[in-house]
């Protein structure tokens with residue numbers, strides 16, 4: 001009977017609520033920005049991944065409008081049928097050149113890109129080596145690929161080396177977040193690449209939080225570390241710093257050709273609207289040309305770090321726009337988040353299973369859309385909060 005089925009679900013929901021783990025959505029009533037209207041009130045927000053403040057940039061909006069006027073709204077078909085518009089084609093070429101790899105393939109989301117790559121390349125008998133703090137999309141894809149999944153302690157290169165050494169798998173893939181999404185720290189990419197060379201493994205770098213932000217002109221993590229190799233599979237998302245939506249994979253042309261034949265999340269889905277690609281072409285120009293956005297973002301990061309005078313809670317050691325404030329237990333993190341909201345400041349509490357148990361935190365993200373005053377307001381509120389809790 002449906003009643004039993006629903007009662008089972010309700011019991012699980014109730015349990016989650018008791019544990020302080022119930023997730024809920026807020027309704028955004030303005031454009032994405034630093035000051036937003038949400039659930040009927042104005043708040044100062046520190047939770048978007050719009051690191052460069054491009055999500056409502058007039059040039060991106062204009063490019064989207066013109067793109068829609070010329071290409072229509074829906075793409076109407078998958079890329080392999082008739083959905084592959086010249087805007088998509090142009091964008092793929094521009095993205096590959098921008099990150100310095102031979103070819104690129106667009107996906108509708110980063111989640112789908114990771115799924116497409118991992119399930120296309122890896123199968124039974126193969127082995128995937130993954131950092132414990134990787135994004136869920138990498139883990140889910142690894143499980144679905146049916147390859148053996150080895151998870152090693154965060155950024156523990158020695159542990160990874162042992163695992164690679166012991167592996168007899170015919171195909172090996174090391175997959176990591178280049179910038180860890182909940183901690184903001186970087187993967188040791190040069191060391192990972194050296195290990196991949198030594199043990200003949202692919203290296204999949206998920207640069208969702210580095211593209212547009214790291215490296216000269218925002219070219220991403222490869223440029224930050226000055227590395228390149230035809231065993232690197234570079235994935236970046238286009239809904240964060242790039243301000244629009246979607247993702248791409250860039251790599252050797254043979255690998256990209258292979259994905260075009262094999263990546264199921266590329267083949268069996270409708271192409272994203274071409275106007276998004278038109279808007280992204282404009283975003284790419286701004287990312288490339290406006291170094292001042294990145295310099296300003298770095299200045300805001302420095303302001304936050306030097307302004308916080310906290311004893312109990314500490315910022316994790318991060319040089320990126322992701323500045324997590326470690327709190328620990330779920331309820332305290334939620335309470336702190338609610339306290340800030342009373343002051344009109346929105347910083348969400350991130351709880352398990354998104355982060356490991358006992359490491360609930362406030363995930364503060366800074367953006368070039370913030371003013372120095374915005375950041376000062378957050379600093380003052382947090383400094384006040386600690387003495388009250």
Ligand SMILES: *Cc1c(COP(=O)(O)O)cnc(C)c1O
Pocket residue numbers: 108109110111112114135137177181206208209237238239246247
């Ligand atoms: C956001 C994110 C993704 C997923 O990208 P979407 O385009 O939002 O689906 C993948 N990996 C990491 C590390 C991310 O932070």
